[in-house]
Amino acid sequence: MKKTARAHTNIALIKYWGKRDETLFLPTNSSLSITLDQFYTDTSVEFDDVLDQDTFTLNNQPVSETERIKISRFLDKVRSFTGETRFSRVESTNHVPTAAGFASSASGFSALAAAAVKAAGAEATLEELSILARQGSGSASRSVYGGFVEWQMGEREDGLDSYAKQILPEGTFDVSVLSVEVSTEQKKILSREGMKRTVETSPFYQGWLDTVGEDLTNIKDAIINQDFTRMGEILEYNALKMHATTLGANPPFLYWQSATLKVMEAVQAMREKGLECYFTIDAGPNVKVITTPKTEKEIEKKLRSLDVVKDIYPCRVGPGISYID
Amino acid sequence: MKKTARAHTNIALIKYWGKRDETLFLPTNSSLSITLDQFYTDTSVEFDDVLDQDTFTLNNQPVSETERIKISRFLDKVRSFTGETRFSRVESTNHVPTAAGFASSASGFSALAAAAVKAAGAEATLEELSILARQGSGSASRSVYGGFVEWQMGEREDGLDSYAKQILPEGTFDVSVLSVEVSTEQKKILSREGMKRTVETSPFYQGWLDTVGEDLTNIKDAIINQDFTRMGEILEYNALKMHATTLGANPPFLYWQSATLKVMEAVQAMREKGLECYFTIDAGPNVKVITTPKTEKEIEKKLRSLDVVKDIYPCRVGPGISYID
Numbered sequence: 001m002k003k004t005a006r007a008h009t010n011i012a013l014i015k016y017w018g019k020r021d022e023t024l025f026l027p028t029n030s031s032l033s034i035t036l037d038q039f040y041t042d043t044s045v046e047f048d049d050v051l052d053q054d055t056f057t058l059n060n061q062p063v064s065e066t067e068r069i070k071i072s073r074f075l076d077k078v079r080s081f082t083g084e085t086r087f088s089r090v091e092s093t094n095h096v097p098t099a100a101g102f103a104s105s106a107s108g109f110s111a112l113a114a115a116a117v118k119a120a121g122a123e124a125t126l127e128e129l130s131i132l133a134r135q136g137s138g139s140a141s142r143s144v145y146g147g148f149v150e151w152q153m154g155e156r157e158d159g160l161d162s163y164a165k166q167i168l169p170e171g172t173f174d175v176s177v178l179s180v181e182v183s184t185e186q187k188k189i190l191s192r193e194g195m196k197r198t199v200e201t202s203p204f205y206q207g208w209l210d211t212v213g214e215d216l217t218n219i220k221d222a223i224i225n226q227d228f229t230r231m232g233e234i235l236e237y238n239a240l241k242m243h244a245t246t247l248g249a250n251p252p253f254l255y256w257q258s259a260t261l262k263v264m265e266a267v268q269a270m271r272e273k274g275l276e277c278y279f280t281i282d283a284g285p286n287v288k289v290i291t292t293p294k295t296e297k298e299i300e301k302k303l304r305s306l307d308v309v310k311d312i313y314p315c316r317v318g319p320g321i322s323y324i325d
Numbered sequence: 326m327k328k329t330a331r332a333h334t335n336i337a338l339i340k341y342w343g344k345r346d347e348t349l350f351l352p353t354n355s356s357l358s359i360t361l362d363q364f365y366t367d368t369s370v371e372f373d374d375v376l377d378q379d380t381f382t383l384n385n386q387p388v389s390e391t392e393r394i395k396i397s398r399f400l401d402k403v404r405s406f407t408g409e410t411r412f413s414r415v416e417s418t419n420h421v422p423t424a425a426g427f428a429s430s431a432s433g434f435s436a437l438a439a440a441a442v443k444a445a446g447a448e449a450t451l452e453e454l455s456i457l458a459r460q461g462s463g464s465a466s467r468s469v470y471g472g473f474v475e476w477q478m479g480e481r482e483d484g485l486d487s488y489a490k491q492i493l494p495e496g497t498f499d500v501s502v503l504s505v506e507v508s509t510e511q512k513k514i515l516s517r518e519g520m521k522r523t524v525e526t527s528p529f530y531q532g533w534l535d536t537v538g539e540d541l542t543n544i545k546d547a548i549i550n551q552d553f554t555r556m557g558e559i560l561e562y563n564a565l566k567m568h569a570t571t572l573g574a575n576p577p578f579l580y581w582q583s584a585t586l587k588v589m590e591a592v593q594a595m596r597e598k599g600l601e602c603y604f605t606i607d608a609g610p611n612v613k614v615i616t617t618p619k620t621e622k623e624i625e626k627k628l629r630s631l632d633v634v635k636d637i638y639p640c641r642v643g644p645g646i647s648y649i650d
Contacts, residue, residue, distance in 0.1 A: 203536045204569055207528030211573075233576075240572040240579075244529055247569035248536075252562055258587040265583060 002046035002089075003118035004324040007110035007133075007143045009039040009102050011177055011288050013235040013280060014216045015242040016138050016151065017208065018199045024159040025138040028199065029212045032150045032219060033142045035170065036177060037318030041104055043092040043111035044324075045119040051087035058092050074109065074136045075116060081132060084120035100179040100313050101286030103191070109136030110143035114321045129321065130163035146170040146319035148223050150216070170317045173226045176296040178289040179313040180303055182259035189253050191283035194246060202248035208241055215241075228292055232278030235290060239280040255283050259308035263287040266306055275299060327371035327414075328443035329649040332435035332458075332468045334364040334427050336502055336613050338560040338605060339541045340567040341463050341476065342533060343524045349484040350463040353524065354537045357475045357544060358467045360495065361502060362643030366432035368417040369650075370444040376412035383417050399434065399461045400441060406457060409445035425504040425638050426611030428516070434461030435468035439646045454646065455488035471495040471644035473548050475541070495642045498551045501621035503614040504638040505628055507584035514578050516608035519571060527573035533566055540566075553617055557603030560615060564605040580608050584633035588612040591631055600624060 010033035018028035054072040056063050063071075075088060090112065096104040113132040117124045124132070126144050134141035134151075141163055142149040147170040154162030189197075199205055215238045222230035246253050256264075260281065267279045267289055277291040277299050291299050293316065300312050335358035343353035379397040381388050388396075400413060415437065421429040438457040442449045449457070451469050459466035459476075466488055467474040472495040479487030514522075524530055540563045547555035571578050581589075585606065592604045592614055602616040602624050616624050618641065625637050 203532030203566070204529040204573070205532075207530075207532055207573060211528045237575070237577055240577045241528070244569040244572035247565040248529070248532060250562070252565045254565075256586065258583045258590060261581065261586050262583040 001119055001121065002044050002325070003115050004042060004044035005111045005114035005118065005321055006040050006042050006324055007107045007114060007321050008035045008037065008146070008318040009096055009104070009107045010035045010139060010142045010149065011280065012139065012282070013231070014212065014219055014238050017242045017245070018195055018205065019138070021157070021159070025134050026159050026162050027138055027151070027153045029209060030151060030153040030216055031142070032148065032167065032216055033139070034148055034175065034177060035143060035146045035318045035320065036315040038313065038315045039096045039102060039107065041092060041094050041096065041107035041111045042324065043090065043108070043115045045088050045090050045112070045115040047084055047086040047088045047119055049086045051089065054087045054090065056090045056092070059094060071112070074112065077132060077135050078113065078116040078120065081124070081128070082117055082120035082122035084122070088116065088119065097179065097313050100181040100311070101282060101284040102179065103137070103139070105137035106139040106143045109133045109140035110321060112136065113140070114144070114323070118323060126320070127163045127165070131160065134159070134162060144321055147172065147317055150220065167220055168223055170319050173223065174293055174317055175228065176291045176293050177315040178291065178296065178300055178303065179315065180263050180287045180289055180309055181311045181313070182257065182263060182285055182287065182308045183310045188284060189255070194253065194255070194283055197253070198245045198249045201250040202245045204245045204248040208245050211241065212238070228276060232276065232290060235280050236278040243281060255281065255285060257285040260285045260287055262306060262308045263303065266303060270299060270302060326444055326446065327369050327650070328440050329367060329369035330436045330439035330443065331365050331367050331647050331649055332432045332439065332645070333360050333362065333471070333643040334421055334429070334432045335360045335464065335467045335474065336605065337464065337607070338556070339537065339544055339563050342567045342570070343520055343530065344463070346482070346484070350459050351484050351487050352463055352476070352478045354534060355476060355478040355541055356467070357473065357492065357541055358464070359473055359500065359502060360468060360471045360643045360645065361640040363638065363640045364421045364427055364432065366417060366419050366421065366429055366436045367649065368415065368433070368436035368440045370413050370415050370437070370440040372409055372411040372413045372444055374411045376414065379412045379415065381415045381417070384419060396437070399437065402457060402460050403438065403441040403445065406449070406453070407442055407445035407447035409447070413441065413444065422504065422638050425506045425636070426607060426609040427504065428462070430462035431464040431468045434458045434465035435646060437461065438465070439469070439648070443648060451645070452488045452490070456485065459484070459487060469646055472497065472642055475545065492545055493548055495644050498548065499618055499642055500553065501616045501618050502640045503616065503621065503625055503628065504640065505588050505612045505614055505634055506636045506638070507582065507588060507610055507612065507633050508635045513609060514580070519578065519580070519608055523570045523574045526575040527570045529570045529573040533570050536566065537563070553601060557601065557615060560605050561603040568606060580606065580610060582610040585610045585612055587631060587633045588628065591628060595624060595627060
């Protein structure tokens with residue numbers, strides 16, 4: 001019984017920045033994201049007793065053995081949850097612009113969790129899917145749902161209370177997310193590595209932990225009240241704080257490049273001229289500009305005129321997991 | 326009796342970032358600087374009983390009344406220290422490239438303190454001059470001395486233990502400081518204002534306070550041992566941490582512009598190619614590159630090739646206060 005699921009990427013407005021457990025992907029703070037409508041992963045899973053190991057193709061290509069083993073370890077968790085004992089054939093197709101700084105791991109593990117549970121003939125609540133997806137990649141816990149989504153960090157050591165829930169469904173409060181790709185040589189400190197070094201060495205990490213809860217409370221209130229300006233101010237502040245913590249790491253590092261700052265400056269300049277837009281930045285040089293559907297086109301045009309901007313990928317608020325067959 | 330003193334600007338390697346007393350200019354942390362040889366202020370002071378108020382010309386021009394009153398308040402402190410009762414005629418000439426982000430307040434108040442004490446026919450130790458100068462501008466406390474200078478924050482409420490002392494005299498460990506002016510519209514949050522907002526609102530300020538003492542201890546050790554690399558690593562880290570604190574202020578702000586980051590990236594790229602250089606940044610977009618006299622020319626040339634670099638002002642380690650007549 002082959003089952004296919006689709007899950008969309010998400011962009012965090014309150015960042016997931018730090019793990020308290022590296023193997024279970026348990027975070028040190030709760031986070032909040034928007035699921036995006038344009039970028040997604042389709043994954044089909046079929047358990048089959050003729051297989052003597054899990055197989056995995058990504059965009060119709062077999063992956064490296066390291067990658068395959070990683071997926072197989074994840075499938076062990078699904079087997080343990082469902083009681084399924086067979087190996088499986090996994091086929092995954094990404095529709096994610098990795099050039100714009102999107103990882104496909106959020107949509108990927110979310111789609112995989114959903115398809116695998118279904119293919120095993122089992123049932124899972126969205127919370128259970130979120131817990132499963134989280135164990136592949138932290139941010140995947142949020143891609144289970146559409147709209148605005150909070151990943152509640154939880155307290156338990158086994159992670160059973162660390163899952164996402166929907167704050168506001170898609171179609172209620174539409175915002176526009178412009179993913180701005182800047183011209184840059186990629187000299188990347190992986191998100192996982194940067195997070196770890198920051199947690200372990202930055203004197204600013206405690207300040208992050210001390211204030212992220214307040215940011216989360218405030219932004220949820222802004223989202224529920226559809227207060228775009230307040231949401232924008234909080235999300236930009238939260239992103240700045242996340243990146244500030246890396247400057248205190250030892251050795252220090254910064255995901256921004258001069259091109260990143262140029263886009264940030266442009267966003268602030270447009271805002272001073274009355275255009276509602278705010279930026280957020282993840283563990284890389286690209287910028288996501290959050291604006292309203294009304295001003296999206298004008299802002300995209302202005303951003304495209306910057307010499308450092310290579311491309312822009314516009315999105316709106318997208319849906320949660322769906323099943324294709 | 327007209328007396329003229331000269332004092333040089335300085336560049337902080339461990340930043341003065343935060344006041345515990347706004348009127349006495351008492352800092353929340355000790356700091357450390359290099360006095361620069363090329364930029365200075367010459368100030369002459371003459372007390373005269375024909376005057377019914379202090380007069381002040383800067384570069385042969387009378388200053389605004391606000392500025393004059395500020396200087397007069399400072400002279401009150403000198404009068405109180407020396408027992409002098411007359412008003413004075415003050416003439417000051419700046420040789421400081423303010424375009425490169427240098428304030429003239431450090432050299433200015435240091436020269437003024439020295440000339441005024443002398444003109445009053447009094448004597449002051451360098452520590453006493455440092456305490457006086459500090460009450461005009463915090464960083465002026467360091468410009469009393471040449472070479473590498475530490476401003477010890479002190480503990481007393483009256484500030485009598487908050488003064489600078491020399492760590493290593495000029496001529497012992499020569500380093501080159503390239504002040505890099507970047508093309509930029511100045512949209513400045515004054516250092517005093519930025520400092521205050523950061524102390525009052527940034528969740529990262531405690532992390533700054535918790536670690537600046539260690540940076541200071543380590544850099545003093547590096548300087549005394551003339552370990553350029555270690556000194557460079559510490560000063561760059563300290564500058565990054567200072568600027569990180571502003572990203573947590575509410576509202577957040579950043580002194581860097583995209584041009585600033587471009588110079589920072591160039592410095593790191595040169596270093597990766599084996600050229601010894603490190604950056605530091607004060608409360609503005611310009612960058613100071615610390616390098617060795619040996620590599621100074623090569624680095625200056627490479628930096629001048631960047632499109633964002635408007636001009637470069639090279640300096641070496643300079644002297645403390647001197648008296649011209």
